[in-house]
Amino acid sequence: MSKRRGRQLLHRTAIAGAGLAGVLMFASMLLGAGNLTPLESLHALLGQGSEDHRFIVFELRWPRTILAILVGVALGAAGTIMQAATRNPLAEPGLLGVSAGASFAVVLAIYYGADTAGVHFGIAILGALVGCFLVLLTTQMRGAGNDPVRLVLAGAAFSSILMSITTLILLHDQRTADEIRFWVIGALGGRPVSNLQWAVPGLLAGLAMVGATVAALAAMSLGEKVAMGLGHKPVFTRILAMTGVAVLVGTATAAAGPIAFAGLIVPYFARRLVGPDVRRALPIAMLIGPCVLLLADILSRLAVRPYELPIGIVTACIGAPVLIAVVRSHRLPRL
Amino acid sequence: MKTSTTPTRDAPQGFWLLRPGSLSLLVSRRGVWAGLLLALMTALVGVGNLSFGTPSLTPDQVLAALAGAGDPFNVFMLHELRLPRLTAGILSGAALGVGGCLLQTLARNRLATPGIIGIDDGATAFAVASIVAVPTSLAPPMLALVGAATAAALAFGLGGGGSRGYRFIVVGIAVGALFGALTNFMLARTDIDSANLAYPWTVGSLNARAPSTVVVLAACLVICLPIAKALGRQLQLLRFSDAVAIGLGTHVRHTRLAILVVTVFLTATAVAVAGPVGLVSLVAPEVARHLTGHRGVPIINSALAGALLMTAADWVGRTAFAPVEIPVGVITAIVGGPYLLWILLREPRMTGR
Numbered sequence: 001m002s003k004r005r006g007r008q009l010l011h012r013t014a015i016a017g018a019g020l021a022g023v024l025m026f027a028s029m030l031l032g033a034g035n036l037t038p039l040e041s042l043h044a045l046l047g048q049g050s051e052d053h054r055f056i057v058f059e060l061r062w063p064r065t066i067l068a069i070l071v072g073v074a075l076g077a078a079g080t081i082m083q084a085a086t087r088n089p090l091a092e093p094g095l096l097g098v099s100a101g102a103s104f105a106v107v108l109a110i111y112y113g114a115d116t117a118g119v120h121f122g123i124a125i126l127g128a129l130v131g132c133f134l135v136l137l138t139t140q141m142r143g144a145g146n147d148p149v150r151l152v153l154a155g156a157a158f159s160s161i162l163m164s165i166t167t168l169i170l171l172h173d174q175r176t177a178d179e180i181r182f183w184v185i186g187a188l189g190g191r192p193v194s195n196l197q198w199a200v201p202g203l204l205a206g207l208a209m210v211g212a213t214v215a216a217l218a219a220m221s222l223g224e225k226v227a228m229g230l231g232h233k234p235v236f237t238r239i240l241a242m243t244g245v246a247v248l249v250g251t252a253t254a255a256a257g258p259i260a261f262a263g264l265i266v267p268y269f270a271r272r273l274v275g276p277d278v279r280r281a282l283p284i285a286m287l288i289g290p291c292v293l294l295l296a297d298i299l300s301r302l303a304v305r306p307y308e309l310p311i312g313i314v315t316a317c318i319g320a321p322v323l324i325a326v327v328r329s330h331r332l333p334r335l
Numbered sequence: 336m337k338t339s340t341t342p343t344r345d346a347p348q349g350f351w352l353l354r355p356g357s358l359s360l361l362v363s364r365r366g367v368w369a370g371l372l373l374a375l376m377t378a379l380v381g382v383g384n385l386s387f388g389t390p391s392l393t394p395d396q397v398l399a400a401l402a403g404a405g406d407p408f409n410v411f412m413l414h415e416l417r418l419p420r421l422t423a424g425i426l427s428g429a430a431l432g433v434g435g436c437l438l439q440t441l442a443r444n445r446l447a448t449p450g451i452i453g454i455d456d457g458a459t460a461f462a463v464a465s466i467v468a469v470p471t472s473l474a475p476p477m478l479a480l481v482g483a484a485t486a487a488a489l490a491f492g493l494g495g496g497g498s499r500g501y502r503f504i505v506v507g508i509a510v511g512a513l514f515g516a517l518t519n520f521m522l523a524r525t526d527i528d529s530a531n532l533a534y535p536w537t538v539g540s541l542n543a544r545a546p547s548t549v550v551v552l553a554a555c556l557v558i559c560l561p562i563a564k565a566l567g568r569q570l571q572l573l574r575f576s577d578a579v580a581i582g583l584g585t586h587v588r589h590t591r592l593a594i595l596v597v598t599v600f601l602t603a604t605a606v607a608v609a610g611p612v613g614l615v616s617l618v619a620p621e622v623a624r625h626l627t628g629h630r631g632v633p634i635i636n637s638a639l640a641g642a643l644l645m646t647a648a649d650w651v652g653r654t655a656f657a658p659v660e661i662p663v664g665v666i667t668a669i670v671g672g673p674y675l676l677w678i679l680l681r682e683p684r685m686t687g688r
Contacts, residue, residue: 090505141680152505153446154679161672164665167538171659260512304524313523316516320509324493327505 010280013273017287021069024294028065029057033301033308063196064188068297069290070199071188071252071259072266074206076289077282078248079263080270081210084217084278085241086139088151089268089326093128093249094260096155097162101131102253104162107180111169121198125250132246134158136238186257186312188297195255202251209244210282213237218279259312261319265292268322292318349630366636369626373639377425380646384421385413387654419549423608424541424649424663425642426552428615430605432641433563433634434598435616436623440570440632441594442503445621445678449483449602450613452494452507456514457486458606459537463518467525476551476607483603486510487595539610539664541649548607555604559597560638566594567632574632612664614671615644621674 029045030038036056043049044057075093082091093099105127106120114123138154166184216232224234252259269292270285296314303309351362385401386392392400392409399405400413435448449455461482462475489510494503518537569590572580580587602616622644623636645663648670652661 138680150679152508153451154676156451156508157672157675157679160668161676164668164672167665168656168661168669171661171665172656303520307523309520309523313516313519316512320513320516323509323512324506327502327509328493 006275006277006280010274010284013284014287017284017291021287021290021294024291024298025065025069028068028294028298029061031298031302032056032061033305035306060189063193064191064297065294066196067188067191067199067255068293070196070203071256072262072290072293073286074203074248074252074289075259075262075293076266076270076285076287077207077210078245078252080267080278080282080285081213081217081241082135082245082263083267084221085213085238085245086135086151087221088139090152090264090323091135092261092264093131093245094258094263095152095323096131096135097158098128098131098135098246098249099253099258099260100159100162101134102128102250103184103258104166105130106254107166107169107184110180111173118198121202121251121254124254125202125247128246128250128253129243131158132242132249136242184257185310186259186315187308187310188256188293189301189308191256199251199255202247202254206244206248206251209240209247213241213244214279214282217241218277221276221278256311259293259315261315261323262289262292262296264326265315265319265322268326363627363630366627366631366633369623369633370636370639372626373623373636373643377639377643377646380643380650381421381425384424384646384650384653385417387650388417419546420541420649421646423549423552424645426549426556427541427605427609427612428619428641428643428645429638430552430556430559430601430641431609431612431616431645432619432623432637432639433560434601434605435641436620436632436634436637437563437566437570437594437598437601438616439620440574441591441598443574444504446504446617446675447507448613448616449487449598450611450616451511452490452504453486453509453511453514454483454490454599454602455606455611455613456511456518457482457484457489458603459611460514460517460521461485462607463521463537467521467529475545476548476604479607480600480603482514483599483606486514487599491595537610538662539612539667540662541609541645542660542662548604552604552608555600559601560634562593563597563601563634566590566597567634570594570632609645610662610664612645612648612667614667614675615641615648618667618671618674619644 030041032041034056036044036053040049040053041057041061044053047054078093079091082093082096083089085091102124105123109119109123114120135151135155138151163184166180170180216227216234216237219227219230219232220234220237227234227237249263266285266289267281269288270281273288274280274284292315293311296311296318300309300311300314303314349364351364351367353362382394382397386394386397396405396409397413400409401418403410431449435450438447438449438452439445441447458479459482461478464482465475465478490503490507493510494506522537569580569585572583572585573587573590575583577587619641620633620637622640623633626640627633627636644667648666649663652663652666655661
């Protein structure tokens with residue numbers, strides 16, 4: 001497609017994505033599990049209605065809507081960049097065990113007595129960093145590295161080990177069990193508001209790192225030799241990109257727990273809409289990410305009223321068919 | 336295989352030739368020794384399982400109590416608590432081991448075990464449904480069977496019949512994730528009592544299983560093990576390419592279907608007893624194959640190795656952090672997970688690619 005048409009497509013998709021995100025954001029404020037009709041929510045949103053209703057809308061729904069948007073941006077960008085950096089259409093922070101690494105690091109920290117939000121964020125980023133570098137090391141291995149599907153299997157094995165150790169800790173120490181249980185289940189509701197003040201700088205730092213590598217990643221999709229010829233440094237780019245991904249995933253995990261499949265769904269749709277070029281896919285993914293998370297969050301609130309589902313269940317229901325579709329496509333696209 | 340240098344007309348090297356009546360049977364010597372070794376170790380671990388715990392008994396107390404003599408408390412404890420648990424462990428481990436061995440050989444891939452391609456998750460989801468969501472008169476094992484069959488059909492149908500290497504397995508992972516989400520969905524929906532009732536299904540534990548499910552499992556093993564053993568010959572040919580197997584006279588599609596059905600039955604009934612202890616079906620056939628020298632399809636030895644692994648894991652889980660009991664599924668995941676990683680990353684080429 002010509003450059004002009006590509007740009008038009010990008011603009012049109014971006015506007016549509018932003019519009020959809022706005023609508024979903026509004027819906028997220030109006031719909032919920034509590035016994036509050038959408039009309040009452042609207043009244044509360046306009047500053048009328050009873051004290052209780054205003055509390056529900058502004059103190060409960062507003063923070064989780066913002067959180068959904070932040071986490072969606074982070075996971076969408078992280079998935080897109082990870083797939084570009086590993087040249088693997090199945091690379092997804094949740095599937096490859098990076099989210100599991102982050103949440104496991106937090107579990108360990110809680111077990112050893114850490115209890116402030118800032119510490120949690122730092123430790124989650126550290127855990128995600130370890131997970132990312134394990135992934136990077138594996139992709140450099142002969143045999144396993146150039147097989148996208150085997151990487152997913154390795155990630156599943158890694159996550160299941162971490163999960164079992166977490167279960168051991170849970171069984172061993174009932175005292176911290178409740179707090180830990182909170183971390184290993186992905187959910188947007190009920191997170192402390194103080195999370196937001198740590199999530200925003202983490203998100204911005206991660207996006208800055210990732211953004212700096214986009215041009216080089218686009219060149220690397222033509223092949224390492226071409227990228228080197230154009231003056232990019234593939235190894236440095238890959239390390240910087242994966243560090244950025246780790247910061248994004250760590251932030252998202254610390255804010256909302258591990259949410260699987262979001263990083264797979266979002267880039268998949270973004271690539272379908274604007275093509276495989278990472279320079280176009282990244283901004284679109286950052287718009288689709290919040291849409292997917294908001295939608296999943298709304299569904300998780302409405303599915304089993306008056307209870308709520310963990311959001312990971314909803315993303316798994318959307319993501320597993322996407323995973324099957326990607327794997328089943330006759331030839332796995334090389335990124 | 337090396338041709339034998341000594342002029343033995345009746346048996347190749349490393350085999351015994353049995354001639355009961357008009358039949359001739361070749362029995363692998365190494366396979367028999369491996370089987371005896373595994374059976375002996377299972378027996379030892381079984382006795383250990385019976386005697387250690389709170390309170391611990393000496394082996395002669397165990398024997399006396401088994402015979403119904405000695406302290407009535409010991410007799411009660413053995414007959415009502417430890418012996419059923421040991422039986423459940425041995426039977427479910429054997430079923431999982433055979434199921435894993437069959438499926439691995441069928442898909443020509445060591446990673447294609449019921450636990451990994453989502454059959455366990457399917458069985459778990461449906462069994463949980465029978466407890467919490469749809470209060471039916473159907474017993475959990477029956478619904479577990481339906482779930483396992485559904486998951487197997489989905490994984491094989493979407494994954495291209497198991498002949499497309501790793502893609503089939505990742506399709507299976509996705510199917511497993513779907514069923515896992517379904518399980519969590521149902522657990523989130525119900526009241527806390529039903530959820531607690533269903534919890535053991537989700538981690539894999541041998542604690543206080545319903546005796547009726549163990550009976551169903553035992554019946555299934557009695558029927559399926561001979562069938563599996565009889566299919567073993569054709570299965571051995573399926574390890575070659577389809578063209579070779581057809582040329583040697585195997586009806587490939589029928590054999591595949593029969594093996595799949597047997598696997599689904601074994602896995603479902605085992606999951607109905609022990610919950611999803613998937614990694615036993617990965618490791619047990621591996622152990623069996625290693626001991627028998629990668630010759631043939633070690634059905635019986637896989638069963639023995641599975642029983643050994645399950646009982647040993649349960650022993651560790653029961654005693655390592657006593658008085659807290661660790662579910663057997665957690666133990667097998669901690670031991671089996673690194674092994675899975677090692678298989679994946681270590682070998683540059685795998686069979687069946």
